[in-house]
Amino acid sequence: MHQASFKTFGKLISGLDQCNATKTKINLISEFIKNIDPRDGSWILVLLMGNQKKRLITGRRLREILQSHSKIPTWLFDDCFAQVGDSAETISLLWPQVKHEHILDNHKLSEDLELAFSELKDSNCMQWWMETLLPKLKDLKDTSQKNAILLLWSSIPDADLYLINKLITGGFRIGVSKGIVVKSIAQSYGLDESTILERLMVTMEPDEKWFKTLTQPEDEKRTNRGAIPYPFYLASPVQIENIRETPATDWRLEYKWDGIRGQLIKRGSGAFLWSRGEELVNHVFPEIITMAEYLPKGTVLDGEILCWNQEADKPMPFASLQRRLGHKTVSKRLLKELPVVFMAYDIIESEQKDYRTYKLENRVKTLEKLYERHKHKCLLFRYNKQFTNWDELEKIRENAGQDGAEGLMIKKKDSCYLSGRKRGYWWKYKHEPMTLDAVLIYAQAGTGKRANLFTDYTFALWNDSNQISDERKLVSFAKAYSGLNNLELETLNRWIRINTIERFGPTRVVEQKQVFEIAFEGVMESKRHKCGLAVRFPRIHRWRIDKLATDADCIDQAHELLKKT
Amino acid sequence: MAVLERRTEGLYCPAAEVWIDPSRPVERALITHAHADHARAGSGEYWAVNQSEGVLRQRLGREIKLNAVTYGEILTIGKAKISFHSAGHVLGSAQIRIEVGKEVWLVTGDYKRCHDPSCTPFEIVKCDVIITESTFGLPIYRWKTGHEITKEIHQWWSGESEHPSLLFCYAFGKAQRVLAELKALGINDEILLHGAVETVTRHYREAGIEMAKTCPVSAIERKNPLKGRLIIAPPSAYRSAWMKRFKEPQTAFASGWMTVRGARRRRGYERGFVLSDHADWPGLIQTIKESGAKRVYVTHGQDDVIARYLREVEGIEADSLKVLK
Numbered sequence: 001m002h003q004a005s006f007k008t009f010g011k012l013i014s015g016l017d018q019c020n021a022t023k024t025k026i027n028l029i030s031e032f033i034k035n036i037d038p039r040d041g042s043w044i045l046v047l048l049m050g051n052q053k054k055r056l057i058t059g060r061r062l063r064e065i066l067q068s069h070s071k072i073p074t075w076l077f078d079d080c081f082a083q084v085g086d087s088a089e090t091i092s093l094l095w096p097q098v099k100h101e102h103i104l105d106n107h108k109l110s111e112d113l114e115l116a117f118s119e120l121k122d123s124n125c126m127q128w129w130m131e132t133l134l135p136k137l138k139d140l141k142d143t144s145q146k147n148a149i150l151l152l153w154s155s156i157p158d159a160d161l162y163l164i165n166k167l168i169t170g171g172f173r174i175g176v177s178k179g180i181v182v183k184s185i186a187q188s189y190g191l192d193e194s195t196i197l198e199r200l201m202v203t204m205e206p207d208e209k210w211f212k213t214l215t216q217p218e219d220e221k222r223t224n225r226g227a228i229p230y231p232f233y234l235a236s237p238v239q240i241e242n243i244r245e246t247p248a249t250d251w252r253l254e255y256k257w258d259g260i261r262g263q264l265i266k267r268g269s270g271a272f273l274w275s276r277g278e279e280l281v282n283h284v285f286p287e288i289i290t291m292a293e294y295l296p297k298g299t300v301l302d303g304e305i306l307c308w309n310q311e312a313d314k315p316m317p318f319a320s321l322q323r324r325l326g327h328k329t330v331s332k333r334l335l336k337e338l339p340v341v342f343m344a345y346d347i348i349e350s351e352q353k354d355y356r357t358y359k360l361e362n363r364v365k366t367l368e369k370l371y372e373r374h375k376h377k378c379l380l381f382r383y384n385k386q387f388t389n390w391d392e393l394e395k396i397r398e399n400a401g402q403d404g405a406e407g408l409m410i411k412k413k414d415s416c417y418l419s420g421r422k423r424g425y426w427w428k429y430k431h432e433p434m435t436l437d438a439v440l441i442y443a444q445a446g447t448g449k450r451a452n453l454f455t456d457y458t459f460a461l462w463n464d465s466n467q468i469s470d471e472r473k474l475v476s477f478a479k480a481y482s483g484l485n486n487l488e489l490e491t492l493n494r495w496i497r498i499n500t501i502e503r504f505g506p507t508r509v510v511e512q513k514q515v516f517e518i519a520f521e522g523v524m525e526s527k528r529h530k531c532g533l534a535v536r537f538p539r540i541h542r543w544r545i546d547k548l549a550t551d552a553d554c555i556d557q558a559h560e561l562l563k564k565t
Numbered sequence: 566m567a568v569l570e571r572r573t574e575g576l577y578c579p580a581a582e583v584w585i586d587p588s589r590p591v592e593r594a595l596i597t598h599a600h601a602d603h604a605r606a607g608s609g610e611y612w613a614v615n616q617s618e619g620v621l622r623q624r625l626g627r628e629i630k631l632n633a634v635t636y637g638e639i640l641t642i643g644k645a646k647i648s649f650h651s652a653g654h655v656l657g658s659a660q661i662r663i664e665v666g667k668e669v670w671l672v673t674g675d676y677k678r679c680h681d682p683s684c685t686p687f688e689i690v691k692c693d694v695i696i697t698e699s700t701f702g703l704p705i706y707r708w709k710t711g712h713e714i715t716k717e718i719h720q721w722w723s724g725e726s727e728h729p730s731l732l733f734c735y736a737f738g739k740a741q742r743v744l745a746e747l748k749a750l751g752i753n754d755e756i757l758l759h760g761a762v763e764t765v766t767r768h769y770r771e772a773g774i775e776m777a778k779t780c781p782v783s784a785i786e787r788k789n790p791l792k793g794r795l796i797i798a799p800p801s802a803y804r805s806a807w808m809k810r811f812k813e814p815q816t817a818f819a820s821g822w823m824t825v826r827g828a829r830r831r832r833g834y835e836r837g838f839v840l841s842d843h844a845d846w847p848g849l850i851q852t853i854k855e856s857g858a859k860r861v862y863v864t865h866g867q868d869d870v871i872a873r874y875l876r877e878v879e880g881i882e883a884d885s886l887k888v889l890k
Binding site for chain 2: 017018019020021071072073075076079080083084085086089090093094096097098162447450451452453
């Protein structure tokens with residue numbers, strides 16, 4: 001068993017950062033965690049997966065400390081941050097330049113911190129850095145914290161600054177996906193990837209026990225999984241042409257609901273509702289938990305959590321769910337105003353048996369029976385849409401819209417319940433998005449990979465449809481970050497640089513000239529936005545170089561769309 | 566009357582009726598160096614440093630009317646005295662000094678302050694008004710020596726014996742600097758070059774610059790997997806059809822922009838070597854101060870940042886070149 005030091009971890013991180021090949025990354029990680037001391041290993045995995053929960057000291061605070069130490073003016077620091085797009089990295093670039101400017105005014109550190117610093121070596125194990133040194137820094141106040149951080153920066157080699165600042169700010173991400181880490185653990189400990197995924201569904205705690213449980217050998221006769229959910233199987237957007245060749249009767253059609261994907265578990269240990277973000281959401285949706293108590297033990301359902309209008313037999317807009325999520329405890333009023341249901345569409349465990357390898361049509365039959373036996377106002381189920389010919393598809397999708405669904409799911413009848421996003425069996429077929437032509441008014445640089453590139457845009461609509469009115473103004477309406485290809489991004493960036501009228505910190509006000517077609521999934525009323533509307537999933541559909549700003553749409557047109565939804 | 570003014574074609578000196586690095590064809594053009602954003606084809610007559618003649622003629626046409634000058638040589642054009650002084654940017658790069666009456670203006674062009682075995686070192690020129698570049702005008706930019714970076718490049722390349730190593734960098738200047746540094750390190754291996762790098766390298770050899778042994782990639786048969794070889798190519802070749810010839814290469818980009826991790830990740834290179842032919846932040850500030858200029862105009866990049874810094878922190882009269890009439 002070997003300890004992982006800050007130094008060797010740093011080497012691993014730069015190794016991962018300097019290669020693009022997935023295979024190499026997996027080899028690097030799996031070599032590193034083989035026979036690792038579990039106390040360090042748990043930290044390594046938590047950090048690699050970007051799951052460091054605690055933010056020890058904010059990036060803003062680190063910036064303050066750096067600025068207080070230097071005579072470089074604040075605006076210049078801000079320009080540097082805008083260029084780099086990451087606080088920890090900016091500091092690691094600036095510190096070597098400013099460290100000689102002043103001598104620390106007050107060296108006094110508390111005794112235990114003094115002790116910690118006397119032991120400061122990059123050969124110390126990761127557990128010491130994460131559990132001894134960094135939490136101590138966090139607990140310090142004002143000047144003593146400032147001095148301790150400055151001392152830390154001066155004590156370590158410049159090359160380590162980036163990593164240490166990343167750990168301190170808790171925003172550590174290194175461009176390895178969860179999938180890569182899972183594959184690495186599987187390779188290193190001879191386990192199935194799905195086993196690791198299952199074991200990762202419990203809360204990650206960077207301690208010895210968690211690491212040992214995660215990496216222990218497979219247990220053949222596991223029966224009760226406690227509260228542990230199964231990894232979700234995710235669908236991908238469909239290209240209808242690609243599946244039209246197959247017989248329509250191979251597929252099952254379901255409505256695609258716009259809610260929160262959930263896995264509802266009833267086992268001996270109780271009832272549990274997990275969201276796709278692998279969070280336990282029992283407290284947010286108590287009525288679903290109450291319903292689940294009546295289900296037979298050893299039942300796991302896959303479905304959608306929806307705010308439901310019983311009278312209209314339709315879901316409420318997504319904003320209602322967001323309101324439910326916004327409250328830590330749910331009041332009686334909220335329960336009444338915004339009741340939720342669990343729309344079940346799959347069963348992955350029944351009578352304490354793992355059903356994932358059964359065919360979808362058989363699983364659905366089991367679910368049907370369960371639904372009929374356990375009628376409850378919080379449990380919904382929709383029977384199969386009759387579908388024998390691809391030509392009927394569009395009509396059914398239209399009906400789905402009228403019934404309040406956001407499109408269709410097209411699922412292979414003989415598909416197993418897989419894990420993760422595996423293409424070929426489950427497809428989503430959403431409605432065409434709504435679109436409006438809006439004018440670009442602000443641009444802001446992105447962060448991380450998109451640093452120093454204007455990728456965050458604000459778009460506006462006219463407040464009056466009268467094109468020749470003098471008082472007509474553009475009102476901000478949506479922000480969008482995606483949808484342009486690299487060439488368009490480059491061209492637009494050049495244009496923004498030349499056509500900036502004014503700067504507010506990192507935000508640039510640009511000439512009101514460029515028109516973009518913005519696509520979105522829905523419109524809601526909103527008090528927070530200037531135009532009184534909020535859109536869901538806005539993104540850039542097309543750059544309308546053929547249009548002038550005066551041709552862009554106005555707010556009235558957005559209100560028309562609101563009426564439709 | 567100001568010594569220089571801004572016109573649509575570029576910086577213009579009325580006393581000599583010449584343009585400096587004009588962006589459009591003019592009658593008479595003074596060229597700081599042969600990079601494409603400074604030297605453009607179509608002008609009637611050119612003045613440039615003799616060492617840049619080869620590259621200039623290759624890029625602007627064999628037939629251009631070119632007056633080759635030496636560093637420090639004083640020309641009298643119209644009412645102006647004009648001289649070219651080494652900028653240390655690339656082979657034959659110059660700062661242009663213009664003296665009209667009692668006033669001296671200096672246009673730095675692109676320049677750097679650190680040692681480069683492939684071109685003559687930067688020369689400090691005193692002036693009243695300086696027009697400086699500012700490509701890397703933020704304090705996050707501070708360079709290590711080319712010697713140190715080239716050692717890192719060598720380590721990266723020699724650590725991979727099973728696959729080719731593709732180093733991308735600008736074909737004119739950066740590539741030859743790396744080759745000269747490799748030679749200085751005592752590397753005897755033959756380095757392979759992309760065609761665009763090859764043509765410029767020939768001009769450097771003619772100018773007598775000592776560089777590592779080279780050979781065009783095209784001269785090697787396609788079946789050869791080029792295991793463990795270093796290949797230098799321009800960034801435009803990255804992810805192009807040309808690159809398909811190499812099996813699972815490791816890739817790197819040598820540029821000042823590689824300081825910022827996101828800039829490297831966005832371009833997709835595996836390694837970034839921070840190596841620039843422009844002045845870094847300390848280099849820019851030092852140069853402006855050493856010039857003794859009482860008035861500073863800043864262009865090409867972080868002009869607003871440098872100008873504001875000079876005004877507010879250093880107390881030097883400074884503006885973006887945009888304000889010059």
